[in-house]
Amino acid sequence: MKRLVLAGPGHAHLFVLEALARARWPGVETVLVSRGRTQLYSGRVPGYLAGQYALEALSFDLEGLARAAGARLEPGGVTGLDADRRELRLGDGRTLAYDAASFDIGSLPAGDSVPGVREHAVSLKPLEGALSRLAANQATGPLLVVGGGAAGVELALCLQARTGRPTVLLEDGPQVPRGASRAAARRVRGLLERRGIHLRLECRVTALEAGVAHLDSGERLAFGTCVWATGARAPELFASSGAAVDAQGYLAVKDTLESPSHPGLFAAGDCAGFLSGQHVPKAGVYAVRQGPVLRHNLHAFLTGSGTPRPYRAQSGFLSLLNAGDGTAVGEWKGLAFHGRAPWRLKDFIDGRFMARFQRLATPLT
Numbered sequence: 001m002k003r004l005v006l007a008g009p010g011h012a013h014l015f016v017l018e019a020l021a022r023a024r025w026p027g028v029e030t031v032l033v034s035r036g037r038t039q040l041y042s043g044r045v046p047g048y049l050a051g052q053y054a055l056e057a058l059s060f061d062l063e064g065l066a067r068a069a070g071a072r073l074e075p076g077g078v079t080g081l082d083a084d085r086r087e088l089r090l091g092d093g094r095t096l097a098y099d100a101a102s103f104d105i106g107s108l109p110a111g112d113s114v115p116g117v118r119e120h121a122v123s124l125k126p127l128e129g130a131l132s133r134l135a136a137n138q139a140t141g142p143l144l145v146v147g148g149g150a151a152g153v154e155l156a157l158c159l160q161a162r163t164g165r166p167t168v169l170l171e172d173g174p175q176v177p178r179g180a181s182r183a184a185a186r187r188v189r190g191l192l193e194r195r196g197i198h199l200r201l202e203c204r205v206t207a208l209e210a211g212v213a214h215l216d217s218g219e220r221l222a223f224g225t226c227v228w229a230t231g232a233r234a235p236e237l238f239a240s241s242g243a244a245v246d247a248q249g250y251l252a253v254k255d256t257l258e259s260p261s262h263p264g265l266f267a268a269g270d271c272a273g274f275l276s277g278q279h280v281p282k283a284g285v286y287a288v289r290q291g292p293v294l295r296h297n298l299h300a301f302l303t304g305s306g307t308p309r310p311y312r313a314q315s316g317f318l319s320l321l322n323a324g325d326g327t328a329v330g331e332w333k334g335l336a337f338h339g340r341a342p343w344r345l346k347d348f349i350d351g352r353f354m355a356r357f358q359r360l361a362t363p364l365t
Ligand SMILES: Cc1cc2nc3c(=O)[nH]c(=O)nc-3n(C[C@H](O)[C@H](O)[C@H](O)COP(=O)(O)OP(=O)(O)OC[C@H]3O[C@@H](n4cnc5c(N)ncnc54)[C@H](O)[C@@H]3O)c2cc1C
Pocket: 007, 008, 009, 010, 011, 012, 033, 034, 035, 039, 040, 042, 043, 044, 045, 046, 076, 077, 078, 079, 104, 105, 106, 107, 124, 126, 127, 151, 155, 268, 269, 270, 271, 282, 283, 284, 285, 286, 287
């Protein structure tokens, strides 16, 4: 029997579990290692915080999914990888040998080493911790969202819609959302203005203390709650794994999603670093498209049937930002639009994705 270990229940691994639920792979036993029994879908997190969804609408039942796929669930997390020995270390200290291992563990919050961030801000990763801290948050003072990427913009809009608190969105670049087209940036700027969200561009937080952010300009900004949404950095466990990593410390992969240094070791989603130089943003939509390629290549590696396929990142994608008030801002090929229809479309697309994998989960009988 060969052992496949799926480390992390990220987007791409849902496709592998789905394939196994339909038909087991001959001679393969599967272990899914997670950090808990539920996986949250980030695309609906801002909507949850805006009060648009119940928690169930963004939760995957990992026990049910593992059961449907005939996999064993290890919910204590992966803490280490020894790629030469083909072993993972689990949260409780046990080791787990593998024939093939695939990592889809997402990323960590960038810039969380800024003094005071770990103590005084709510970091978005892990999502579970962030959600419970934000949901339980009783603070009434201003809300400060640091980081003007798509997630930061959505969170500022959605948290403000729910709480009505004075809100500041702070970004160190020249526009929000970071990386969006000019048309989308104009739409978002107009929306932030109408909603009274104060946008601060080209300024950086240099330190946080209780209730106060220090900016690089020397200014001090008071806050009741600070949400840290500054983007992604690599999970730490790859650095000491012996496997090749990219310049940022993500697990290096060829376009087939397999490690160039260790055959049988794969990665997908935010935690994968593509050596070919193809541009793969750290976003869920890219992790989703890697799922079918990962599924195919793991199957080929473990069963010896078929040849590995390369993953090619899509050149763009329909971006839909939830404004938290029943509208969304959309962007498609440089065109931007705002209204109720983009929100309904986002809700539909996210709902279809959730339903596809939620209905796979087999209840305990
Ligand atoms: C608020 C918010 C909203 C977002 N909205 C969107 C959106 O609308 N569209 C979009 O494309 N992107 C969005 N993103 C970005 C998106 O969340 C990530 O790019 C995406 O989740 C990456 O998917 P993944 O499969 O790599 O990993 P993830 O979805 O992050 O899943 C990884 C899983 O592995 C678990 N894990 C982590 N470490 C370990 C470990 N050591 N052992 C075991 N398990 C572990 C994590 O807890 C998590 O459950 C959003 C991000 C945030 C924060």
